[in-house]
Amino acid sequence: MxxxxxxxxxxxxxxxxxxxxxxxxxxxxxxxxRYREAEAVLREALGIAEAEPADRDLGRVLNDxxxxxxxxxxxxxxxxxxxxxxxxxxxxxDLASVYHNLGGVEHARGRYADAEPLARRSVELRERAAxxxxxxxxxxxxxxxxxxxALGRDVEAEALLREALAxxxxxxxxxxxxxxxxxxxxxAIRHRRGELAEAAALYxxxxxxxxxxxxxxxxxxxxxVCNLATTLAAQGDRAQAAExxxxxxATMERALEPxxxxxxxxxxxxxxxxxxxxxxx
Numbered sequence: 001m002x003x004x005x006x007x008x009x010x011x012x013x014x015x016x017x018x019x020x021x022x023x024x025x026x027x028x029x030x031x032x033x034r035y036r037e038a039e040a041v042l043r044e045a046l047g048i049a050e051a052e053p054a055d056r057d058l059g060r061v062l063n064d065x066x067x068x069x070x071x072x073x074x075x076x077x078x079x080x081x082x083x084x085x086x087x088x089x090x091x092x093x094d095l096a097s098v099y100h101n102l103g104g105v106e107h108a109r110g111r112y113a114d115a116e117p118l119a120r121r122s123v124e125l126r127e128r129a130a131x132x133x134x135x136x137x138x139x140x141x142x143x144x145x146x147x148x149x150a151l152g153r154d155v156e157a158e159a160l161l162r163e164a165l166a167x168x169x170x171x172x173x174x175x176x177x178x179x180x181x182x183x184x185x186x187x188a189i190r191h192r193r194g195e196l197a198e199a200a201a202l203y204x205x206x207x208x209x210x211x212x213x214x215x216x217x218x219x220x221x222x223x224x225v226c227n228l229a230t231t232l233a234a235q236g237d238r239a240q241a242a243e244x245x246x247x248x249x250a251t252m253e254r255a256l257e258p259x260x261x262x263x264x265x266x267x268x269x270x271x272x273x274x275x276x277x278x279x280x281x
Contacts, residue, residue, distance in 0.1 A: 011154070012051075012138050015132065016057060018048055019045050019048050019049045019057050019278070020046075020057065020062065022041050022042065022044055022045035022048070022061075023042065023045050023057070023060060023061050023064055024039045024070070025041050026039075026041040026042035026045060026064060026065070027064055029041060029118045030064075030067065030071065031214075032214075032215070032218070033214065033215075033217070033218040033219050033220070033225075033255050035071060035072040035255060035256075036053065036069050036072075038068045039065065039068050039069075039072075040257040042061060042064055042065040042068060043065065045061045045065075046058075046062065046065060048060050048118050048212070049061045049075060053088075054088065055088070056088065056089065056091075056094070059085045059088030059089045059094060059098075060085075060087055060094075062081045062082070062084045062085040063081070063082060063094075063098055063101065065081055065099060066078040066079075066080075066081035066082045066085070066101060067101060068188075069081065069205060069257075070101065070104060070105050070108065071121050071219070071220075072256055072257050072260070073256050073257035073259060073260030073262075074254075074257060075108060075109055075110075078100065078101075078105050079105050079117050081174075082086070082098050082101050082105070083102075084120070085098045086098050092125045092126070092128055092129035092130070092132075093125075093126065093129040093130075093131075093132060093136070095125050096121075096122045096123075096125035096126040096129060096132075096136075096140060097122075098140075099118050099119070099121045099122035099125060100119065100122040100140050102118045102144055103115045103116070103118035103119035103122060103143060103144070104143060105145060106118060106260065107119075107143075107146065107150065109261075110261070112147055112150040112151050113151070114143065115147045116144075116147050116148070116151060119140070119143055119144040119147050120144060122140045122143070122144070123137070123140045123141055123144055126140045133171075134167050134171055135167060135168060135171050135172060135178065136165075137166040138167040138178075139164070139178060140163055141160050141163065141164050142160065142164040142178075142181070142182055142185065144160065145158075145160035145164070145185065146161075146162045146185050146279070147191075148160070148188055149185070149188065154189050154192065154193070157189060158189050160184065161182055161185055161186050162186075164182050164264065165179065165182045165183070165186070166180075168182060175209050175212075176209070176211070176276045177209070177213055177214075178207035178273065179209060180205075180206040180207075180210045180213075181206075183202045183203075183205050183206040183209070184202070184203065184206040184223070184224050184227065186202050187199045187200075187202035187203040187206065187227060187231070188227065189232050190202060191227070191230070191234070196231055196234055196235050198229045200232065200235065201257050202227060203224055203227050203228040203231060204228065206224050207221065207224050207225065207228065210224060217251050217254075218251070218255075219251055219252055219255040219256055219262075222247070222248040222249075222251035222252050222255075222266075223248070223262055224254075224263075225244050225247055225248040225251075226244070226245065226248040226249075226252075226262070226265070226266040226269070228244055229241040229242075229244035229245045229266075229269070229270075230269055233269070233273050238273055238276065238277055239277075241273060242273055242274065242277060245266060245269065245270035245273065246270070248266050249263070249266055249270060250265060267271075
């Protein structure tokens, strides 16, 4: 999110500093895939921040705790926090971030038609936000593209993802996290079209970027591992695919809530492949 001066001085400057330090720590833990620890830290920040119900720091903590819940699979809790954040924020950039995240929750739930206007609103707000950077706009467009792809608008989605990829590579470098996320989403489009070799190459490049940044045991890495496994299975490389499925499941089951859709999808694909191989899951 973009930074701007707060509208009014805090009632307690030390409390504000504490909230911001906890929020930063919680986000760092979330980026490491340590969702339960991140939740505990951000809940502590929320308890302090709620003393100032109209304060931007409260909105930031609500949004960031919502992100933790979304990634771990607690979608209802994430949505409630995001909608509370909407009542706090007034700045276009802040609002764009929350709409981006609301669209992400609906996308994760499989409610693509509900997700699309939220993601589109995020792009509109970001584009008019004072000082919005090219990468911020590209990230919102890329999230919108993933939803468009889920709605069957893959040509439009691919064009947006290609534009976002060019922006990320130019502004952030070819080995940045945002590049990896975009490559993963492009790989999904290619897979659904039956362009398996191209999909596998995109997933493999995404993994080469993600693993050094996030570590091989991160749940976001596991998602791309699972995607690559599905592509390899479709190409006939079943033994390698089974190994990758096992690796992805071990990570997901450790880090995510039991009912998370990523676990369900990966487990279903692995069980199907195991039956084809004539072995037990």
